[in-house]
Amino acid sequence: MKIHEYQAKDIFREYQIRTPKERLCFDTKEAIIAFRKINKKVVVKAQVHTGGRGKAGGIKLASNEKELQMATNTILGMDIKGHIVEKVLISEAVDIQKEYYVGLTIDRSNHTILLMVSSEGGVEIEEVARVSPEKIQKYALPIGSSLAPFRAREVAFDFFKDIHLVRQFADIIEKMYKVFVEKDASLVEINPLVITGKEEMIALDAKMTIDDNAMYRHPELEQLRDDDENEKLELEAKQHGLSYIKLDGNIGCMVNGAGLAMATMDMIKLYGGTPANFLDIGGSSNPKKVKQAMHYLTQDPNVKAIMINIFGGITRCDDVAQGLLQAFDEIEITLPIVVRLSGTNAKDGLKILSASNKVKTVSSMSEAAKLAIATIA
Ligand code: GDP
Ligand code: MN
Numbered sequence: 068m069k070i071h072e073y074q075a076k077d078i079f080r081e082y083q084i085r086t087p088k089e090r091l092c093f094d095t096k097e098a099i100i101a102f103r104k105i106n107k108k109v110v111v112k113a114q115v116h117t118g119g120r121g122k123a124g125g126i127k128l129a130s131n132e133k134e135l136q137m138a139t140n141t142i143l144g145m146d147i148k149g150h151i152v153e154k155v156l157i158s159e160a161v162d163i164q165k166e167y168y169v170g171l172t173i174d175r176s177n178h179t180i181l182l183m184v185s186s187e188g189g190v191e192i193e194e195v196a197r198v199s200p201e202k203i204q205k206y207a208l209p210i211g212s213s214l215a216p217f218r219a220r221e222v223a224f225d226f227f228k229d230i231h232l233v234r235q236f237a238d239i240i241e242k243m244y245k246v247f248v249e250k251d252a253s254l255v256e257i258n259p260l261v262i263t264g265k266e267e268m269i270a271l272d273a274k275m276t277i278d279d280n281a282m283y284r285h286p287e288l289e290q291l292r293d294d295d296e297n298e299k300l301e302l303e304a305k306q307h308g309l310s311y312i313k314l315d316g317n318i319g320c321m322v323n324g325a326g327l328a329m330a331t332m333d334m335i336k337l338y339g340g341t342p343a344n345f346l347d348i349g350g351s352s353n354p355k356k357v358k359q360a361m362h363y364l365t366q367d368p369n370v371k372a373i374m375i376n377i378f379g380g381i382t383r384c385d386d387v388a389q390g391l392l393q394a395f396d397e398i399e400i401t402l403p404i405v406v407r408l409s410g411t412n413a414k415d416g417l418k419i420l421s422a423s424n425k426v427k428t429v430s431s432m433s434e435a436a437k438l439a440i441a442t443i444a
Contacts, residue, residue, distance in 0.1 A: 068277045068279055068288070069276050070275050070276070070277065070291045071114045071115075071116070071291075072114060072156060072274065073089070073114055074291045075255075075274060075275035076270065078246060078250065079242075079246070079270055079273055082246050084239055084242050084246075085268065085269045085270065086269065086271075086273070088158070088159040089105075089159060090104065090157050091114070091155075091157075092139070092154065092156070092157050095136055095139045095140060098111065098135055098155065098157050099132060099135065099136070102129070102132060105157065105159050107159060108129070108130045109129055109135065109157050109158060109159060110126060110127070110157075111129055111138040111139055111142055111155050111156075111158075112126050112142075112155060112156040112158055113142050113145060113147060113152040113155060114153075114154045114156055115147050115151075115152055115295070116150060116293075117148045118274065119147075119148070120147055121190040123145075124141070124142075125142055125147050127141070127142065135157075139157075142155055143155060149297065161261060161263055161271060162263050163261045163262075163263065163271075164262045164263060164266075165186070165262045166187075166189040166259030166260070166261050166271075167185065167186055167188040167257075167260040167261070167262075168185040168187065168189075168195075168256075168257075168258045168260070169183070169184050169188075169239070169240065169256070169258070170182070170183045170184075170254070170258070171244065171247045171254070171255045172253065172254050172255075173253055174207065177207055178210070179208060180207075180208040180210055180248075181208070182206040182207075182208050182222065182240065182244075183203050183206075184203070184222065184225075184226065185202055185204065186202070187202050187203075188260060189258070189259050192258055204222075204225060206222055208244065212248060213245060214240065214241050214244040214245075216237065219237035219238070219240045219241045220234075222236075222237070222240060223236040223237040229266075231266060232268070239260065243255050246275075250275070250285065251277060251278045251284060251285065252275055252277055253276045253277070254274065255275050256275070257270045257273060297313045300313065300363065301313070304363060307359045308348075308349055309347065309348055309356065309359060309360055310325065310328075310346070310349070311345070312345040313343070313344050313367065314341075314343055316335075316341025316343045316344075317343050317369050317370060317371040318340050318341065318342055318370070318371070318372050318373070318374055318439050318440065319344055319346075319364035319365075319372070319374070319402075320332065320344060320345070320346055320364075321346050321373065321374075322346060322348070322375075322377070323350065323377050323379075323382045324347060324349075324378065325347045327347075327376060327378055328345055328346065329345075331374065331376045331432065335439070338433070338436050338437050338440050340436065340443070343364075343367055343370045344364070344370075346360055346364070348387075350380070350381040351381045351382060352382045352383075352386055352390070353386055353390070354389040354390030355390065356390065357387050357390025357391060357393075358390050358391075358393050358394040358397065360390075361373075361394035361400070362394070362398060365400055370402065371402065371403075371443045372440075372443050374407075374436060374439040375387070375404065375405065375406040375407065375408075375426075375435075376407050376435055377406075377407065377408050377409070377416075378409050379408065379409065379413055379416075381411075382410075383412045384408040384409075384410065384413045384415065384416030384417075385412040385415040385416045386412075387408065387416060388415070388417070388419035388420045389419060391404075391420065391423075391426070392419065392420075392422070392423060395425055403427070405426070405428075405439045406420060406426045406427070406428050407429050407430065407431065407432055407434070408428070409430070
């Protein structure tokens with residue numbers, strides 16, 4: 068579960084990690100009240116479940132009420148990577164000397180907590196990771212209830228000489244580690260962590276994701292849930308026994324099995340296309356599930372073609388074919404559909420589908436990917 072910057076900062080404050088003075092606002096009127104209360108230059112920040120807001124125009128400085136009004140009006144309602152902004156954080160502007168990146172995540176293969184630190188923090192961190200990954204230092208931290216202070220200081224000394232800064236930085240890492248473990252987070256990130264002109268370290272931004280599998284241990288965090296349209300759709304799909312994750316491409320995929328679904332997306336990419344989603348209909352797919360899956364694919368306006376890739380085992384290809392015919396009866400579908408059926412009852416499935424003129428059938432997954440891409444081009 069993703070939470071907003073303002074919510075993550077509330078948690079930071081609970082752990083005494085320093086943050087700017089700030090207030091959540093839903094309209095310009097509230098923003099002005101917040102501005103007067105803070106009584107100095109502020110930053111208006113879009114609150115949406117995505118990063119890169121700065122680059123998208125979702126972060127704006129305002130030094131008077133007119134600028135504030137303009138910034139708030141522009142940002143509210145803005146579409147940032149498919150997320151509509153419904154609220155803004157009015158945050159006291161901070162005098163930045165330097166921006167650092169600090170992040171904690173799980174390293175599954177090494178069974179450790181991974182700490183990442185970079186002195187090149189700020190909005191370009193993705194670029195730094197791509198072009199010069201050596202500028203992001205990585206530390207494997209043992210899993211425990213807290214981080215040993217000497218270990219935190221060791222890391223801090225890699226970045227700072229001034230003992231005053233070393234202490235502050237080590238303290239922040241220790242506290243972030245505590246947040247990470249105690250809240251069952253899969254990500255805790257501060258970017259930028261800034262040093263001000265007064266040599267103080269402040270978390271100017273906060274990003275946090277809670278492990279969904281641990282939500283049952285955190286009734287206090289459930290109230291922070293604020294799913295946007297896509298997240299709601301994914302949750303609803305889950306209740307229908309489908310794993311659905313929306314992506315940015317235009318080829319809708321319906322596949323059985325997570326591994327095959329990943330392979331299908333790779334195959335589409337390989338031939339120059341882009342998948343619109345990950346969709347695993349699971350094993351023992353009954354026609355109803357297939358129909359529901361078609362519903363998700365067709366409600367996404369980006370989808371221009373559909374690729375169905377089924378390897379029948381427990382899943383029976385004839386069930387899938389039946390589900391498709393039912394979907395065609397109930398949903399108006401004009402998109403090109405390419406189907407590859409293989410394995411259990413594939414022959415029967417293909418026979419059922421031959422009754423419909425809506426689909427093209429192929430015998431291999433690479434053919435299916437190529438054909439789906441060709442129908443769009
Ligand atoms: P993100 O783009 O979604 O990660 O949003 P951030 O909260 O990280 O803000 C993006 C950038 O805006 C930061 O890296 C800063 O350079 C700038 N910024 C944010 N708050 C302040 C502030 O209080 N003062 C100044 N001068 N710049 C800020
Ligand atoms: Mn940021």
